[in-house]
Amino acid sequence: MFYLRLARGYRVPDLGRWLLTALAAAVVAAFLLRSLGRALSEPIGGADALVRLLWCLPPLAAVAWFAAVAARSVPARRPERLAGLTAAGAGSRRIRTLIAGEVxxxxxxxxxxxxxxxLVxxxxxxxxxxxxxxxxxxxxPAAAPxxxxxxxxxxxxxxxxCSVPVAETLPGGRTRGRxxxxxxxxxVPIGLVVIGAALELIALRPGAPADGRPIHLPAGLGTTSTAALGGWAAGALGLALLxxxxxxWTGRLLAVGRPTPLRLLAGRGLTAQAPRLGPPLAVLTLVLALVLTTVRYWIGTPNRADALPAVEACLVLGCAAAAVLARLAEVRTDRREVTEALLRLGTxxxxxxxxxxxxxxxxxxxxxxxxxxxAALAAAGLR
Structure with a gap:
């Protein structure tokens, strides 16, 4: 009953976030039920059932990532809702539980x-x-689904x-990070990038394809070597963390020297927002680079495309984009006071x-x- 009353006060962004979460969960549930149906149809003891179940982990992680980012943005975007709950006697842990329950x-x-x-x-x-x-x-079996x-x-x-710190769930309790x-x-990221580039160079040296045992990649992506796969993983993780x-650094570069008001506002704002915008943008960039590399490989090698990884890639990409939009809305809400102060000063x-x-x-x-x-690291490792 509480969530029904809460839904009556939803605005368009709140309703959109709720519907997107339900839609993403429905798609992941379809993947899980498909793996169950395939396991029931095949003989007992096959290894393909475990592989199909593991294919469900990336979209499940994407939905959890989007839910975490969206839940973290609720206290910043709806302080009046939290103020009412606090006045009614709900503590910070109770509010965090309510947000998780809504998701x-x-x-x-x-x-x-x-x-x-x-079932139909x-x-x-x-x-x-x-x-x-x-x-x-x-x-x-009734218990399986x-x-x-x-x-x-x-x-x-x-x-x-876990994404909403207790200190941030109370009105006026937001803590400013460094x-x-x-x-x-x-x-650490620079070291990972260097290690990844070194492994890629080792994998691309003359005679490298004859060394070791090739690794068969899923989704019809051919084979690669251990050095190339490890190099891409280390390099991609390092670039994401970087x-x-x-x-x-880009924000500081914009404000270097004797900047104009335009450069000063843009540079200082980007420097302040970088710690919060970095993680979702890094995830979106990593997923998009991987998707584009896969599509490029499928175009170069016809009849290798697979429908299931394509659908999962669309879901992961959509969740990453929605997480970025949720974080941008959170940042915009936090900067509202600064923007209003600048307008009052005549900006x-x-x-x-x-x-x-x-x-x-x-x-x-x-x-x-x-x-x-x-994308270059990923394309270099495919053969």
Missing amino acids: ALACTLGSVLTLLLF LRNDIAGPSLAPDLGMGVPL VTLLALVPLTAGIAAA TGFGPLRIA TGPLLA SPRLLFGAVALRTLAVGTTLLLTGGAT
Whole structure:
């Protein structure tokens, strides 16, 4: 009943976030039920069932990531809701539990709708092409779909609960993080990038394909070597971790010397927002680079494309983009007081719009460099 009353006060962004969470959970539930149907249709003891279940982990992790970022943005974007809950006697831990429960409820709704569709299609409605995916003709254990579908709201709810610090769930209790990066936060990513580049060079040396045992990649991506795969993994992780510091350095570069008001506002704003914008933008850039590399490989080698990885890639990419939008909305809400103060001081709205445009251009340039390097490392390891 509490969540029904809470939904009555939803605005369009809140309703969109809730519906996107339910839709993503429904797609992940479809992947899990498909793996269950395939396992029922095949002989007992096959190893393919475990492989198909492992394919469900990337979209499940993407939904949990989106739920965590969206839940973290609720206290900043809806302080009046939290003020009312606090006045009613709810503490910080109680509020965090309520936010996680809202996310879990949305995931439960999406999973239940998918389960109902799965059961309806199993009732001799689906055609022969879908029969193996649904496990038609084989009795369905009641505990199997319930156990699998419980993973979606449970994972998303735990991720949402862990993403919101207790100090940030109370009105006026938001803590300002540091805008800089320590030496360790910079040395580790640079070391990973160097190690990844060195492994890639080892894998690309003459005669390297004859060394070792090739690794067969999923989704029809051919084979690669251990050095190439390890080099891409280390390099991609290093570039992802380096996205935040690069954004901060780009902001300082914009404000270097004797900057104009436009450069000063854009540079200082980007430097302050880099620690919070870095993680979601890094995830989005990594996923997009991997998707583009896969599509390029499929185009170069016809009849190698696979529909299931393509659908999963679209879901992961959508969750990453939605997480970036949620973080941008959170940052915009936090900067509202600063923007209003600048307007009261007589700052031109055109100047503020120009600063936002300059920041966007700087961020896009930085992500183009990191994403291009990630895609280059991935393309070099495929053969």
